[in-house]
Amino acid sequence: MKVINRELSWLEFNYRVLMEAGDENSPLLERAKFSAIFSSNLDEFFMVRVAAIKNQISSGYDEIDRSGYTAGAKLDAIHERVRTLVTLQHDMTEKLLGQLESENVRIVRTEYLSKSEREGLEKRFNLEIFPVLTPMAVDYSRRFPLVANKALYLAVKLIIGFESKLAIVQVPTVLPRLVKINKKGAIYDYALLEDVIEMFIDRLFPGTQVVATGLFRVTRNGDLNIVEDEAEDLLMVIEEAVKLRKWGETVRLEISSGTDAWLKEVLKNALKLEEQQVYEVNGIMDLTVLMQLKGPKQLSRQAYKPKYLPFMDKKALYKNIREGDLFVHHPYESFDPVVDFVKQASKDPNVLAIKQTLYRVSGDSQIVKALFDAAERGKQVTVLVELMARFDEENNINWAKKLEQKGVHVIYGILGLKTHSKITLVVRREKNKIRRYLHLGTGNYNDQTAKLYTDMGIFTVNERFGADASVFFNMISGFTNAVQTTALVVAPFMLRQRLYDLIDNEIAQAKAGNKAEIVAKMNALLDNGVIERLYEASRAGVKIKLIVRGICALIPGLSGMSENIEVISIVGEFLEHSRIYYFKNGGMFLASADWMPRNLSRRVELMFPVEDPSIIDRLKATLTLYLKDNVKAWHMESDGSYFKPELKEGAKRIHAQQILKELEYTGNKTFIEQLKERM
Numbered sequence: 011m012k013v014i015n016r017e018l019s020w021l022e023f024n025y026r027v028l029m030e031a032g033d034e035n036s037p038l039l040e041r042a043k044f045s046a047i048f049s050s051n052l053d054e055f056f057m058v059r060v061a062a063i064k065n066q067i068s069s070g071y072d073e074i075d076r077s078g079y080t081a082g083a084k085l086d087a088i089h090e091r092v093r094t095l096v097t098l099q100h101d102m103t104e105k106l107l108g109q110l111e112s113e114n115v116r117i118v119r120t121e122y123l124s125k126s127e128r129e130g131l132e133k134r135f136n137l138e139i140f141p142v143l144t145p146m147a148v149d150y151s152r153r154f155p156l157v158a159n160k161a162l163y164l165a166v167k168l169i170i171g172f173e174s175k176l177a178i179v180q181v182p183t184v185l186p187r188l189v190k191i192n193k194k195g196a197i198y199d200y201a202l203l204e205d206v207i208e209m210f211i212d213r214l215f216p217g218t219q220v221v222a223t224g225l226f227r228v229t230r231n232g233d234l235n236i237v238e239d240e241a242e243d244l245l246m247v248i249e250e251a252v253k254l255r256k257w258g259e260t261v262r263l264e265i266s267s268g269t270d271a272w273l274k275e276v277l278k279n280a281l282k283l284e285e286q287q288v289y290e291v292n293g294i295m296d297l298t299v300l301m302q303l304k305g306p307k308q309l310s311r312q313a314y315k316p317k318y319l320p321f322m323d324k325k326a327l328y329k330n331i332r333e334g335d336l337f338v339h340h341p342y343e344s345f346d347p348v349v350d351f352v353k354q355a356s357k358d359p360n361v362l363a364i365k366q367t368l369y370r371v372s373g374d375s376q377i378v379k380a381l382f383d384a385a386e387r388g389k390q391v392t393v394l395v396e397l398m399a400r401f402d403e404e405n406n407i408n409w410a411k412k413l414e415q416k417g418v419h420v421i422y423g424i425l426g427l428k429t430h431s432k433i434t435l436v437v438r439r440e441k442n443k444i445r446r447y448l449h450l451g452t453g454n455y456n457d458q459t460a461k462l463y464t465d466m467g468i469f470t471v472n473e474r475f476g477a478d479a480s481v482f483f484n485m486i487s488g489f490t491n492a493v494q495t496t497a498l499v500v501a502p503f504m505l506r507q508r509l510y511d512l513i514d515n516e517i518a519q520a521k522a523g524n525k526a527e528i529v530a531k532m533n534a535l536l537d538n539g540v541i542e543r544l545y546e547a548s549r550a551g552v553k554i555k556l557i558v559r560g561i562c563a564l565i566p567g568l569s570g571m572s573e574n575i576e577v578i579s580i581v582g583e584f585l586e587h588s589r590i591y592y593f594k595n596g597g598m599f600l601a602s603a604d605w606m607p608r609n610l611s612r613r614v615e616l617m618f619p620v621e622d623p624s625i626i627d628r629l630k631a632t633l634t635l636y637l638k639d640n641v642k643a644w645h646m647e648s649d650g651s652y653f654k655p656e657l658k659e660g661a662k663r664i665h666a667q668q669i670l671k672e673l674e675y676t677g678n679k680t681f682i683e684q685l686k687e688r689m
Contacts, residue, residue, distance in 0.1 A: 011076065011538070011541070011542055011545065012565050012568065012571070013076050013077050013538065013541060013563040013564065013565065014077060014562065014563045014564070014565055014650040015075070015077035015078075015079055015084065015087070015563075015650075016059075016077070016536055016561055016563060017055075017059050017060075017063070017084060017087075017088055018077075018084075018087060018088070018091065018650065019560075019561045019562055019563060019650060020055065020059070020560060020561045021055075021088065021091050021092065021095065022650065022651065022652060023559070023560040023561060023579070023581075024048055024051050024052060024055070024095065025095055025652075026579060026581045026644055026652060027044055027047055027048050027051060027581055028044065028045065028048040028095065028098065028099055028102070029581075030044035030581055030582070031044040031045040031048065031099075031102055031103070031106065032102050036311070037308065037309050037310055037311050038106065038109055038110050038113060038115075038305070038309045039110075039115075039303055039305055039309040039310045040310060040311045040583075041106055042103075042106060042110070042300040042301075042303055043300065043301060045099060045102065045103050045106065045297050045300055046297055046298045046299070046300040046301040048095075048099055048297075049099070049296065049297040049298050050298050052092070052095075052096075053160060053229055053298075054232070056229040056261050056262045057159070057229060057230065057231060057232030057261070058232060060085070060088060060261050060262070061230075061231035061232065061259070061261045063081050063084055063085050063088070064085070064231070064259070064261055065231075066081040067081045067082055067085065076538060077563070085286075086286075089286050089287075092289075093289070096289065096291075097292075099297065100291070100292055100293040100294075103293060103294070103297060103300070104293060110303070110305065110309070113305060113306065113309055114197075114198055114199075114305075114306075115198040115303060115304075115305040115306075115309065116198065116199045116200065117188070117200050117201070117202060117294070117303075118191060118199055118200065118201055119205065120201065120205045120206070120208070120209050123191075123201070127191055128209070130191065131189065131191065131201060131206050131209070132209075132210065134189065134206070135206055135207070135209070135210050135213075138185070139182070139185065139203070139206060139207065140210075140213060140214075142182045142184065142185060143179060143180075143182065143207065143214060144179070144180070145166070145177050145178070145179050145214045145215065146177060146178045146179070146180075147175065147176075147177050148175070148176040148177065148178065148280075149175060154176075154178075154280040154281075155178055157178070157180075157228055157281075158180075159228065159229065159230040159232065160227065160228075160229060160230075160296070161180060161181070161183060161227065162180070162181035162187075162204055162225060162226075162227050162295065162296060163178050163179065163180050163181065163225070163226055163227070164178070164179045164181065164204065164207060164208060164211065164223050164224070164225055164226075165177075165178060165223065165224045165225075165226055165265075165269070165273045165276075165277055166178070166179060166211060166214075166215070166220060166222075166223050167220070167221050167222040167223070167270055167272060167273050168215060168218045168219060168220055168221065169218070169219040169221055170218055170219075174221075174272055175218075176273070176276055177214075177215065179207065179211070179214060181203055181204045181207060181225075182203070185203055186203070186302070187202060187203045187204075187299050187302065188200040188201075188202070188203070188299065188302050188303070189201045189202070189203055189206055198303075198304060198305050198306075200303075202294065202299070204225055204295075208223050208225075211223055221270075222269075222270035222272075222273060223273075224265055224266050224269030224270060224273045224274065224277075225265070225266045225269075225291075225295055226263060226264060226265040226266070226269075226277055226295075227263075227264045227265075227295055227296055228260045228262065228263055228264075228281060229260070229261055229262040229264075230259060230260055230261065231259045231260075231261055260281045260282070260283060260287075261287065262287055262289060263277060263278065263281055263283050263287060263288045263289065264289045264290075264291050264295055264296075265277065265288060265289070265290055265291065266290070266291055266295065267290040267291060267292040267293075268290075269290075274288070311583065314341065314461075314583075314671055316340065316341050316342060316343055316344040316345065316346075316461065317342065317343055317344060317675045318343075318344040318346055318347070319336075319338070319343055319344075319347070319675055324346075324350060327347060327350055327351060327354060327469075328354065328358075328438070328447060330469075331447055331469045331470065331471055332445075332471055334622065335468055335469065335470045335472070335621070335622040335625060336468065336469040336470075337466070337467070337468055337622070337625045337628065337678070338466065338467050338468075338469075339464070339465075339466050339588075339632070339670075340453065340460045340461075340463070340464065340465045340466070340467070341460060341461045341462065341463070341464065341584060342464075342670045342671060342673070342675065343675055345457050345460035345461070347469070348377070348434075348449060348451075348455065348460075348467065349376045349377055349380070349457060351434065351436070351447075351449055351469065352364065352366070352377050352380040352381065352384075352434065352436075353376070353380040353383075355380075355384065355389075355436045355438075355447075356380040356381065356383040356384035356387065356389070357383070357387070358438065360438050360439045360440065361384075361389060361436055361437070361438050361439075362389065362390060362437045362438065362439055362444070363389060363390035363391070363392070363435075363436070363437040364381065364384050364389060364390070364391050364392075364434070364435070364436055364437075365391075365392045365393075365434070365435040365437075365479075365483045366381070366392075366393050366394070366433070366434040366435070366455070367393075367394045367396070367429055367431050367432060367433050367434075367486075368393055368394065368395050368396065368454075368455055369396045369429070369430055369432070369454050369455075370454040370456050370459070371454065371455055371456050372456045372457055372458040372459070375455075375456070375457065376457055377455050377457070378412070378413065381393060381413065381416075381418055382412070382413070382416040382418070385413075385416045385417040385418045386416060386417065390419075390437075391417075391418045391419065392418070392419045392421065392483065392487060393413055393418050393419070393420055393421070394420075394421050394422070394429055394486055394487075395410040395413070395420055395421075395422065396422075396428060396429045396430070410422075419487075421486065421487050424485075424486055424614060426612075427502065427612060427613060427614050428608075428612065428613045428614070429486060429613070429614040430602055430603070430609065430613045430614065430615050431482075431500075431602045431614055431615050431616040432450065432451040432452065432453060432454065432455065432467075432602050432616070433448070433449070433450055433451075433479060433482065433616060434448065434449040434455070435447070435448055435476070435479040435480070435483060436448075445471060445476075446471065446473070446476030446477075446479060446480065447469070447470075447471055447476075448468075448469065448470050448471070448472070448475050448476060448479055449467055449468070449469050450467060450468050450470070450475070450498075450600070450616065450618050451465060451466065451467035451468075451600075451602070452465045452466050452467065452587065452588045452589050452590075452600050452601060452602055453465025453466075453467075453587050453588070453602075462584060462585060463584060463585045463586075463587040464584045464585065464586050464587055464588050464667075465587050465588050466588045466590070466600055467600075468600065468618070468620065468625070472497070472621070474496055474497040475497050475498060475618070477496075478495035478496060478497050478498040479498065481493060481494065481495055482495065482498060482500060482616070485500075486614060497618065497619060498616055498617075498618050499599075499601075499616070499617040499618065500614070500615070500616060501603055501609060501610055501611070501613060501614065501615035501616075501617075502610065502611050502612065502613065502614070502615075505601075505603060505609075505610055505615060505617055506537075506539065506540075506610040506611065508617070509540060509543075509591075509605070509610070510539070510540075510543055512591075512593045512596040512597075513528065513540075513543040513544065513546075513547050513552075513593075514543070515593065515595055515596050516528055516547055516552045516593055516594065516595055516596065517546060517547050517550045517552060519552075519594075519595045520547070520550045520551040520552045521550055521551075524595070525594060526547075526550075526551065526552040526553070526594055526595060527552065527553045527554070527555075527592075527593075527594040528544070528547065528552060528553075528554045528555070528591075528592070528593055528594070529554075529555045529556075529557075529590075529592040529633050529637070530554075530555075530556050530557070530590070530591045530592065530605075531556075531557040531558075531586075531588060531589065531590040531591075531633060531636065532556075532557070532558055532559070532589045532591075532604045532605055533558070533559050533560050533586070533587060533589070533604045534558065534559075534560045534561040534562070534604045534605070534606050535556065535558050535561065535562045535563060535564050535604070535605045535606075536561055536562075536563045536604075536605065536606040536607065537605050537606055537607050537609075537610055538563075538607075539610075540605045540610075541563060541564045544564060544572075544575065545564075545571050545572055545575075547574075548571065548572045548573060548574040548575050549570070549571065551574065552574060553574050554574055554575040554576070555575075555576050555578075555637055556575065556576065556577045556578070557577075557578055557579070557580065557586075557633070557636050557637065558577055558578075558579055558646075559579055559580065559581065559585075559586045559587075560579075561606075562577055562579070562646060564577065565648055565650065566646055566648060567647070567648040568648050572648075576645070577645070577646035578636075578637065578639075578643045578644060578645050578646070579643070579644045579646065579652060580636060580639055580642050580643050580644070580666065580667075581642065581644070582642045582665075582666075582667045583667055584667055588600070589601040589602065589603065589604060590629055590632070590633060591617070592629070592630065592633060597619050597620070598619065598620040598626045598629055598630070599617050599618065599619050599620065600617070600618055600620060600629075601615065601616065601617035601618070602615050602616050602617075603615035603616070603617060624678040624679065625678060627678065627682055628678040628681055628682060631681070631682045631685045631686075632670075632685075634685075634689065635664070635666045635669065635670070635685055635688075635689060636666050638664045638666075638689055639664050639665065639666040640655065640657055640661065640663065640664050641657070641663055641664065641665035641666075641668075642665060642666065642667065643666075662689075664688070664689060669685070669688045673685070673688075
């Protein structure tokens with residue numbers, strides 16, 4: 011079975027992110043943001059994926075994976091591709107900065123400062139920057155300091171007597187990296203903090219000769235290695251592991267291009283790195299700084315204001331849900347109903363219990379505050395907080411502690427399984443019976459990312475769903491190692507087999523001469539078992555259309571194997587995060603899970619059927635819109651590369667995200683009618 015390598019496929023995804031920085035149709039600061047996102051993504055890639063491959067090599071693992079790579083060969087290919095992408099990024103960024111300069115937004119290099127500008131920065135240095143700096147000498151009595159993950163440092167070469175000596179100066183993270191230049195009439199002129207420090211570096215070393223400086227930055231292994239069954243207090247163990255993350259093994263050194271050879275060699279040896287792990291940066295280091303740029307309004311995309319659905323009465327949300335399933339598509343439709351769902355439950359005297367899973371929440375979560383309120387009012391509140399949500403562990407630990415202090419029953423899930431499902435259950439007394447209200451979603455209960463990520467959710471009082479939800483929460487809070495549900499499909503117990511059954515059913519229909527089709531939208535497709543089934547379905551004549559934002563190991567268009575499979579990827583203003591799975595002969599589903607081994611085998615996930623005909627029709631129309639996108643859609647080739655087809659002259663521009671922003675959200679029927687007009 012042929013598949014694309016996971017890491018190389020991810021790098022192609024990040025290339026598509028970078029290409030957004032070159033989109034001349036987008037505002038300049040929006041483009042700068044995508045260059046910053048590219049850098050942030052790449053940092054995480056090195057901290058997790060490259061670090062994992064390094065661990066494989068260190069442990070002597072040399073097997074060939076299903077994509078045909080050994081760990082060593084994979085690492086070589088990664089470094090080669092990353093160098094190409096980083097060079098491209100800096101070329102694009104230089105051009106972008108030039109365009110910003112013409113709009114009076116400048117990052118000024120120190121050699122171009124006027125005398126008065128230098129004097130202004132010197133004053134700032136003496137008053138605000140110098141007191142914060144701490145030079146660290148390196149010699150026989152003072153070892154090389156432990157430099158923090160992703161922090162910027164200046165390496166300084168000094169001549170003392172007849173010897174070269176090394177000193178390290180950290181660029182303070184407590185100060186803004188963009189230093190405003192006091193220049194009359196130009197309000198968007200900045201200097202980089204590291205450049206200002208370098209200008210006056212001799213002030214830190216009186217009586218010595220500074221002969222060279224070089225900016226550098228390290229990326230460290232950021233994955234938490236925790237043996238859960240040996241941890242007596244998981245909360246405490248993860249809390250300690252998070253603190254140690256910034257001191258993990260170094261996997262990459264970035265250093266300014268043209269840095270003194272002696273400095274480079276000393277740093278490389280001190281950090282115990284091979285030449286392959288050293289990246290010379292020709293330009294601004296750590297381009298996440300571009301996120302901090304400010305400028306005139308016309309240089310930024312106007313913030314989109316989500317719509318609150320007119321048929322959802324804020325004061326009668328629960329009544330609306332009783333009248334029929336409600337569907338929401340964020341960020342086009344407001345996340346407020348989800349927040350209101352929990353807020354109203356917290357205050358409703360008839361609500362007896364609230365149960366919820368939390369994977370990633372914002373730092374100022376209105377949902378968590380509503381849970382505080384509910385607990386203080388005496389309701390039974392149970393919350394699963396996933397402590398192992400990568401890079402959100404610290405935030406989740408803080409919320410878990412606060413929830414416990416308020417009297418919430420906090421649980422941390424099933425041993426060895428990360429809980430990634432998105433579900434809220436509200437148990438309410440109504441007349442002489444108990445009714446269960448549910449929210450099920452594809453994305454996190456995070457009111458901030460809900461403005462940036464596309465996700466979907468359904469509110470329902472469907473009794474089958476409610477009964478399954480109770481079984482689900484009993485499973486994650488008790489000792490159950492299996493689960494039996496009738497509507498909700500739970501991983502790792504049922505989801506893989508259910509997907510296999512749904513694909514097999516389409517295969518059987520195709521072989522029987524009936525129409526068979528699979529349309530699936532997800533973040534990543536990596537699972538070998540699912541890919542094998544999809545190849546089999548293609549050979550049987552099932553038409554398969556996949557919308558995969560990120561990693562896709564499946565190869566489309568291969569003769570005799572995947573001729574009936576098309577793959578597209580959409581990268582745009584919003585991060586495509588929703589998971590929609592449509593099987594022509596099996597139904598429509600939404601899910602928290604991608605088709606990856608971790609989602610199907612090592613996480614607690616939920617896939618749920620969509621049963622309301624009008625919502626099904628709306629989802630079908632939305633999938634069709636994505637598949638017809640000819641502005642942001644990239645098409646995957648059979649060699650793993652992606653291309654954007656040229657828009658033919660006179661062809662209608664179909665930009666899925668833009669169209670979804672412009673629609674009037676008055677109901678599923680009118681939504682579909684509007685879409686038909688726009689396609």
